[in-house]
Amino acid sequence: MINKRSFLGIPLARRRTRRWLVVGFWVLLIAVAALFPLLLRIYAKSFVLPAELTLLFAFFLTTLLGGDGQKGIVRDFHGRTPEEGPADYTFMTPEDIAAHKQADKENRLDEREVNRRNAVHYKAYSALNWIAVPLVLVAVADRSLGLVDLGQSMILLFLFIIQALPQSILLWTEPDMEEPQ
């Protein structure tokens, strides 16, 4: 399921290296989520607020992991298999249909990859239960407790988790890759 053998010069063949990368990635995202309420209070006169720039940076980080495109570390999750049936090409021109079919062919996941993808999403979905409970507790807490900033940070972190948890689990659990012959 891993698309690349290296990322920014970091070799991804070994699981241990990949785990360090995942840890670094989450440290960055947690830092962004923690700082975001403070950044939101900076009313810059420039074109974009610092908070918006930081948010864009965080979403850019989540796209680097892949899963939603062909250029990330993890393969595109949405590649179809023959078992899943044909894609929906309604309202497309013949040229678009041909281009989509070609892309689907190049991006097709095999049966093992589909099983891994689905199992990882199931795990991520189950893990969200545990994260959602403190989030709801903070969200419903009275404003007088002064947890508004914490609530904002947690909501943002929850969104990052939704975006990047399946990819992180994959990078964390995939075994060491074989060296190319």
Add this chain to the structure above:
Amino acid sequence: MKTAFVFLGIRINIASRARRRWLVAFIYGAFAALDIAWFWLDGKSSLGWLLFAAFAFLARFMGGRTHDGGLLPSYEGGDERERTRRYYANYLAYNYFDLAFLPAILAFFVLHGPDIRHASPAVHLLLERLPWGLLIGAAILYYTLPQAIVLWTEPDMEPDSMPALRPV
């Protein structure tokens, strides 16, 4: 996958996919009504807890996860085919849930953003309640969507020979 379900002594046949889809549509209609009620009434009041109990009851009614008494059997059981279907339903649900959560987050940041100070009292009140309504909607989708996808997509089944149960 169950072919029949007993609710308050009434046996509901869910072998046919069309019936299951009607049932899912009805349950989501009820969820939507409860969410709108939560939005208009103050969700944090005692009435809000009653609404929460109604959400929990409907979610349990759908079954799946750790609940064995609902429309779907518990996630702990099932053969390999059922597990594969469940995993695929979770994959699909994960993608949709992502989209459902986004409006709630945007509403939260609008509520706590600098522009809210210039809003009229009516808009302010609306914006105060909107994130909760959306968040509750997203939470319902998160909790029930995989089960709904399984119920919606499983093909017609052969009804079993279970005799009709009488009300106790």
